[in-house]
Every structure is written in structure tokens, then in C-alpha cells.
Amino acid sequence: MTWSESEIAALVEPDRVHRKAYVDPEIFDLEMERIFERLWIYIGHESQVKEPGDYYLARVGRQPMMMTRDWNGEINVLYNRCPHRGAQICSARKGNAGKLFRCSYHAWMFELDGRLDSVPGAKGYEGTRFDPNDPAFHLRKAPRADNYRGFWFASLAEDGPDLKTHLGRAGLALDQLVDRSPDGEIEVVGDCFHMIQQSNWKLFLENQIDASHPGATHESTGAAARSVENEMKKDGEDPPMSYGFLSDFVRHGIDGWDKFGTTGLPQGHCTLEGYMGLRPDDPDTNEYVERMYASYGEDKAEEILGVDLHHVLLYPCNSVQPPLQQLRTIRPLSPNRTLSEIWHFRLKGAPEAIYQRSLAYYYLVNSPSTMVNADDLFNWWKCQHGLESNATEWVSFHRNAGQDSEENGIMYSAPSSMSELPMRSMMHAWRDYMTANGAGA
């Protein structure tokens, strides 16, 4: 079928969403066209391409893109496609191209900002419509590319709100990633982890700010971590603080996650408040706070550290955990396959122990051997299978429906709830993007 706007709009009701939003291949194609190839999509952090010639590949919707650093030190976002016959210019995920990009097929040469440098056997083009100054024969640039504090995004739409406007209040997540560094600078740690989710991209976003799932989904991990902690204490050992990231899952039980408020922004961004006790009173944290005071002054440092967010979703592609310096980005591949890149950043100027703490979280929660996401990925895979079924046509987001409050366009979850507000809020944004030809984007 070909979806009309009113048919798409009918998939989203105030408290439930039709399963076809998650499984229909045509809906997926429309999502790529109207959301991922129009909104601001995360490319990468500037520290991924430090030197001239450095490049790093990224997928935007269905388009193969790359971020490059040119000889002026500028960052460019280009299509990774030779304008001649279509070959990929860079096939490794990352690397350094040297002085120029060279297409492996016929040796067309390009500047690092995409401009055509030379074509072998140029005589053959005399008297043809080929024009070396025509951008059609250059590596095409993303229609729009911009960064927010070193985080690069691209939009494949010529027009629309600028990056800062699109991020709005959710830009706080990226501010937090940077401001928590006593030097005001961060850098990526190594390469990212690449995981395939065998499920629709929206299931990932919904899970990240779902306060009612951790106690249930991660009970086994919480219980196992707590038992090891208890055993160590009995033997007179101090369990590492990082084990608490896991034992927290049982500390609150299944029902005890109602203390953490959520918000939903009109662009589709969402937040979940923090809960992991990330400012303990220990010598490492105190040394870190001292360094923050020294850099920013006490008031400003307290303002930065006082922001307590566990997850911020930057719709439609990022999940950011500012207090733990983690950022995940998703690249949808098909209705039931999603590639995720999981990054960890180092806070320059922070004590080594603070880095070790977030590294431990990166390992325990986000690595390919994680004891946490193992169960998440499996749940989403099961949801994807279930949603193929027409046993019932609807996905329920009824928890605390109608009880959210609104202020200045921002939706707030009902007090002491594990409200499904973020899911409702995201799907309302989804409906707007999908039906207004991106006008609301």
C-alpha cells in the first residue's frame, strides 16, 4: 500500500500506537525519507578526526556519509560516493586518506573537502558536458553540517531549523558531556562498540527512558552483582563502586522506579532523571569536585554537577548519559535491524579514577559482553517478533496517560509515576515529522 498522511497519522493515538509503525517496510522507507534524511543526525565527535586527512564513516538514513578533516583543519561531511561511477571512496570504517582522496576505480582525485582535484586522461572529456568546476563532479557535501560543542551532525535537507534550534533544551546533554570536564574538553576513548539490534530503531529509544523496565528486565544481573558484593564484604573486601551500577537494578525492586521524572520535548527529545548515585562522598569524587571548583568557581561547578540526568534522547538517533560520559547513536538498517555505535568520552583534566569509573560502566553496560544490554536486546528482538503478529494491532502506552502536565511546550511526567510519557511524546513527534513533510522538523 502507499501510505497517505491521514493513514500515517491514524497510527498514533494519544495512548497507543499501531504495530505497523514498527514492522511495515514502506513506513520504514518513509521514516528514512522524512526523519533520518531530514532531521539533524549525529555523525561523530571532532576528536574522531584529529589530523588532516582523517576520515570516519557514518550512515545517515540510507546514505553513506563520511566526516573528514581537511588541510585547513575544517571538518566536512561528505557523501562517500565517487561522482564518476558510484564507487565508495573510503571503504575502511576510519583512517587517513593522506593529501587527497583517490578513487580506487579510475583514480579520480579529490580534495579533503570534496572538491575535484584531477581526473586522469582529462583530454577524453574535452567537448563533453563534464565540467571540473561543476559540484556534480565533486564529492557531494551534506546539504547542512554543523556542530554543537564539538559534536557533529548533518541534515540532508537544504532547509529547516538550525542545529541549535533543533536540539533546543536537549542540547543540555551535550553541554553536560563537555562541561563536566575540568578543562572544558573531552575526547573519544578508542573506537566505538558496534552492536546490531535485531529490532526496530524506535524500540531502542523507547527503552532508554523507560523507568518501569530496569527492575524487571535486569533483575538477574542486579541479584548476581549484589550477591558478589555481599560475598566480598563478608571476606572483608570493598566491592568496586562500579558493581553498584548493576546491583542498583535490585535495590529499587520492580516497582520502585517511580522517583525518576521524565520529560518530553516537541522535537521528540526526552529526558530521564538520574538515579545512580553518581556523586558519592569518596576521595576520588571529592578530588574531581575540587578540580571542577578550581576551573569554574564553586557556583558554576555546582550548577554543572547539579544536573542529574540519567538519559537524554536526542531524537531520532542519540541516547546520551552525561554523568557517565556515554553516548549511543543508532543507524536504522531495516524495519527489524538497527546498528548501534556506543561511545565513551574522557573528561580532560579529571582524575584517572573518574575515567576508570565511566570506563567500568562502558564495560559492564555497553560492551559486546554486557550483562545488562544482553537482556534489553533480547526483549526488543522478542517485541519485534510479537509485533509481526496481528493478535492485537496496538502497542500500549497507557501508563499515566492523560496525567502528564505541560509547561512551555515541555511535557512532564506525573509525580511519582513510571509514566510512559516519553513514548507518547516521541510518537507524537514522529507523527508530526511523518505527516507534515518535515515542516515541523
Added chain:
Amino acid sequence: MGEAAEKLAAGDRCSSAPVSVETQLAVERFLYRQAEILDEKRWDEWLALFAEDGHYWMPVTEDQEDGEGVPNIFWENRNLMKMRIRRNNHPQAHSQAPENRLCHVVSNVIVESEDPNGDVVVRSRFHCAEYLRYDVRNFTGKYRHYLRKTPDGYRIALQRVDLVNREGPYEYVIQWWL
């Protein structure tokens, strides 16, 4: 950098030592036994293979020399191994219901070095099929073990596992050691 990581980093990963047939046999038996313990999920025996300070390590890059302080696919001491065993066997560990099955083949066993006290560094290749969700996926790679000789036989000070596809992407989480 820990002593065991230093030991592996200092060794030539293409060298071979002219060890006795007895040493070669003892090392091979140990590696085959470890693979079988993993395939048969005999977890108390698994933990007993490792020295008190032993680590199981799967690095992200080949040039990585230490598991400490950098991202890893696995970097586990005995406490984390215990946690993983208890988690995966917990009744609510639904991603292990039904539980997976592993089947290893270990080969190309070459002792790189043997110390006067009997400690060895040994290199081998492995293939492991994992059956999960009614589907099989395959892992293959290289092991390097630093084995300490004790009165009760060898104990693993450090096991390094380099997957051929270490960069991923991974289709889903690797929940048991390979």
C-alpha cells in the same frame, strides 16, 4: 601494567620453544579441558582453572597490550566471572532461556616460552559454534595463555582471546566466555 599482561606483551607471538613432549602434552590437555569445561558449563571447575589474580581478556584491537584502563570486549577477574555465572544461571536471565550451547575446537597449540619454574606462554587457535535462539553463529580466533605451574597443575594467570572479527558489529551480546 600487570605482571601477566607484561609477560604476554614481552613475548614474540610467532615464536616457539623447544619444549619436551611431556610439557606439550600437559599444555594441550589443559587447553582441551578448559574448552570442554566451557562447553559443558561446569562453572566451579571453570573458576578453578584461573589463578586467584587471573583474568580472562578479549581485547578490542590487536595492538592492545593491557586490559587495564582501556575498552575491552571482556576483561574479567574471578569476581566478575562469578557475577556472570550467577547472572546467566538466574531464573530471570531471560536472554539465556533457552540457554545457549557452545562447542569448541582448539588446535595449533604452540608453546611460546617455558620458564625454569615451569610457567608457560602458549598460543593456539580456536573455533567455537554458538547455538542460541535456534540459530548458530561462529566465532574464531587466537588464544594466548599465560599458565602458572602449581603443585595442582597449571592455573591461568591471563588468557588473551583475539577474535578475527574483533571490531564487530556483533549480532547480539556474547554472554559466555569463548
